[in-house]
Every structure is written in C-alpha cells, then in structure tokens.
Amino acid sequence: MNVDSLDGRLLFAIPKKGRLYEKCISILAGADIQFRRHARLDVCLVLNHPIALTDHYIRVFLPASDIPSFVGKGNVDLGITGHDVILESQMQEHVTEELRLGFGKCALQVQVPEAGAIKTVEDLAGKRVVTSFEVLSGEYFGKLDDQLQLAGDNRTKIEYVGGSVEAACALGLADGIVDLVESGDTMRAASLHAIATVLETEAVLIKSRVPKHAAHSGLISLITNRIKGVVAAGKYAICQYNVSRDRLSSAIAITPGRRAPTISPLETDDWVAVSSMVEKKKLAQIMDDLVATGAEDILIFSLDNCRV
Ligand SMILES: Nc1ncnc2c1ncn2[C@@H]1O[C@H](COP(=O)(O)OP(=O)(O)OP(=O)(O)O)[C@@H](O)[C@H]1O
Ligand SMILES: O=P(O)(O)OC[C@H]1O[C@H](OP(=O)(O)OP(=O)(O)O)[C@H](O)[C@@H]1O
Numbered sequence: 001m002n003v004d005s006l007d008g009r010l011l012f013a014i015p016k017k018g019r020l021y022e023k024c025i026s027i028l029a030g031a032d033i034q035f036r037r038h039a040r041l042d043v044c045l046v047l048n049h050p051i052a053l054t055d056h057y058i059r060v061f062l063p064a065s066d067i068p069s070f071v072g073k074g075n076v077d078l079g080i081t082g083h084d085v086i087l088e089s090q091m092q093e094h095v096t097e098e099l100r101l102g103f104g105k106c107a108l109q110v111q112v113p114e115a116g117a118i119k120t121v122e123d124l125a126g127k128r129v130v131t132s133f134e135v136l137s138g139e140y141f142g143k144l145d146d147q148l149q150l151a152g153d154n155r156t157k158i159e160y161v162g163g164s165v166e167a168a169c170a171l172g173l174a175d176g177i178v179d180l181v182e183s184g185d186t187m188r189a190a191s192l193h194a195i196a197t198v199l200e201t202e203a204v205l206i207k208s209r210v211p212k213h214a215a216h217s218g219l220i221s222l223i224t225n226r227i228k229g230v231v232a233a234g235k236y237a238i239c240q241y242n243v244s245r246d247r248l249s250s251a252i253a254i255t256p257g258r259r260a261p262t263i264s265p266l267e268t269d270d271w272v273a274v275s276s277m278v279e280k281k282k283l284a285q286i287m288d289d290l291v292a293t294g295a296e297d298i299l300i301f302s303l304d305n306c307r308v
Helices: 021-030 064-072 083-088 134-147 185-189 214-235 245-254 280-293
Strands: 010-015 043-045 057-062 078-082 095-100 106-113 128-131 157-160 176-181 192-201 203-208 236-244 262-265 271-279 296-302
Touching: 010 021, 010 064, 010 214, 021 214, 057 064, 064 078, 064 083, 064 095, 064 203, 078 083, 078 214, 083 095, 083 134, 083 192, 083 203, 095 214, 128 134, 134 157, 134 176, 134 192, 176 185, 176 192, 185 192, 203 214, 214 236, 214 280, 236 245, 236 280, 245 271, 245 280, 271 280, 280 296
Parallel strands: 010 057, 010 078, 128 157, 128 176
Antiparallel strands: 043 057, 078 203, 095 203, 106 176, 106 192, 236 271, 236 296, 262 271
C-alpha cells in the first residue's frame, strides 16, 4: 500500500501488541470491522464495509503509548488505548474519551519492598523512584514533596525505565517504584507491596478534538455506536421468568430493565412472563431475589450484540 492510499480515509489506531491487543481485535470483530493484516505492515485496509464505509476506513497498529499523541494531533481520527497512557502523554486536552471499554482495568501504584523500612509514601519521599510513568509519578511526588517542604537535592528522584520496573528495587536502582498492578502477581513475585494508588485506569475509545477531516464525523459516530453496542452486550444479559400477577410489582422492582421490562400474558390467567435486560455482574443476586419473590422458570440469555 502506498502512502497516498491513506488520503482522506478515516484512521483508527489500536495497540500493535501487549495487554490490550486481543481485546481490541475482538471488539472490532464484534463491530463487524474486518481486515487483513500483512506481516510487518502496521497499516491495513478494512475489507468488508457497507457502501457508506467502503474505502473510507483504515486500521493502524501503533504502540499503545503513541496512540494519544497521534489522535490528539489529529493525524489519526479514533484510537483505543489506556486512560493512564493518555494522562502520561499529557494529551487529555487534545482527545475526548468517548467510551470506557471495560477491559485493561488496573491501577498505577506506588510499591516498596515488603521487608524494607519504608512503609508510607511520606517515608519514600526524597528517595529514588523508578517508573515507566515519569510524568504521573513526577506530578504525584512533586505534590508530596511540596507538602513535606522538600527542596533541591532532598526532593524525590524519579528515574525512567522502559520495562521490568519491578526489578529496580532488588537491583539496587530504587527505593520504590510506580507501576501498574492488576492481579498483583508481578508485584508479589518481586517481593513488593503497594503503599498508595496514583490512578485507576481502563481501556478507552478516544477521538481527536482537532480532527483533520470534518467529513469523517458521521463515520466516527457510526463506529462509536457499533463499539458501544459490543461493549453493552458484554455488560448485560436478558433475564426471562414467569411470575404470578400478585407478585409482579416486587419482581419488576428487581428487574426494572434499562427502559422497562417486557411483560407478556401466559395462557394461565394469573401468571405473566417477564423479560428484562440485567447487568451480568449482578446476575446471581438478581436470580436469588427473584426466587425469593416467587418467580419461576428463570432463564438467562447472553447477548451477542446490541444497540441500547
Ligand atoms: N496487568 C495489566 N492488566 C490490565 N491492563 C494492563 C495491564 N498492564 C497494562 N495494562 C494496560 O495496557 C496498557 C499497555 O500496556 P502494555 O504493558 O501492554 O504495553 P506494551 O505494549 O508492553 O507497551 P509499549 O507499547 O509502550 O511497549 C497500559 O498502559 C494499561 O492501560
Ligand atoms: O498485577 P499483574 O496482573 O501481575 O500485572 C501487572 C504487570 O502487567 C504489566 O506488565 P506486562 O505483563 O503487560 O508486561 P510489560 O512489563 O512488558 O509491559 C505491568 O507493567 C506489570 O508488570
């Protein structure tokens, strides 16, 4: 593909590797945006789109950490990356976070050796901190140093490393680190523990505040709505059950739905069937409560996709 073929097309960046990659691919597959990626080529044409999209849309694979600045400067129209990465690259004024995507959830935490003398961030202030997040860590310890009135050489020393941050204390490079924690396995394996949280983060869909092509705005909304549908389908399920009319109001209070539940008559006069959207993470409690209220034949259906 030559560079001219990018002209006028909508560009959508997703991380080329790493923690967010697989989920991004499955979200875009759910939005029915198909593509073929050639070996060693980080730009690829979308294959399948309905007439309005054909030849207007290109997927670009970039390092997660570069996506905010490409989108923020308007070179790329849409992107998926971590909220943490947007703040670290100081692009929050230049992009809008359109949608939280519900994956890539973790926390940026201050960590120190479990067995060491440092127990609090105040103990760590003024010492050496190693991190890949030097902007966010600099802001965090800058405020702390100010509060503790540390000046000059007594202020916290932040040093950047590109990876394996968790090894820095054991190697004698740092007194503490700032790094991402999800399960805590990496932290525990390095005999570290967290003493403060700098930031909670998850993957987000972003768009530029300064788009280069105003003509893309319709396509951007269409893609955003498709992705919203895929994300909502992952969050909700359909709950269907039968309940007697005299218990209907208490059952509806348990499953109010997004707008309202669908209620259908059954052949038996005094019973109805109820169908309602429910949050997946509340399913077990909802089913317990429905049983307790007298509902029967409770069925849960997964959603493949939706528009809500
Ligand atoms: N353990 C984790 N659990 C959940 N999300 C994570 C985790 N680690 C990283 N992330 C999210 O994924 C983003 C990219 O992290 P990842 O470690 O995959 O980057 P990478 O591809 O190795 O980095 P780079 O492209 O800068 O080399 C992070 O900024 C964060 O938002
Ligand atoms: O709490 P956990 O579940 O162990 O996750 C945390 C780890 O995940 C990330 O690194 P990743 O494994 O993506 O590799 P990287 O260090 O090469 O970025 C992060 O930098 C931590 O090291």
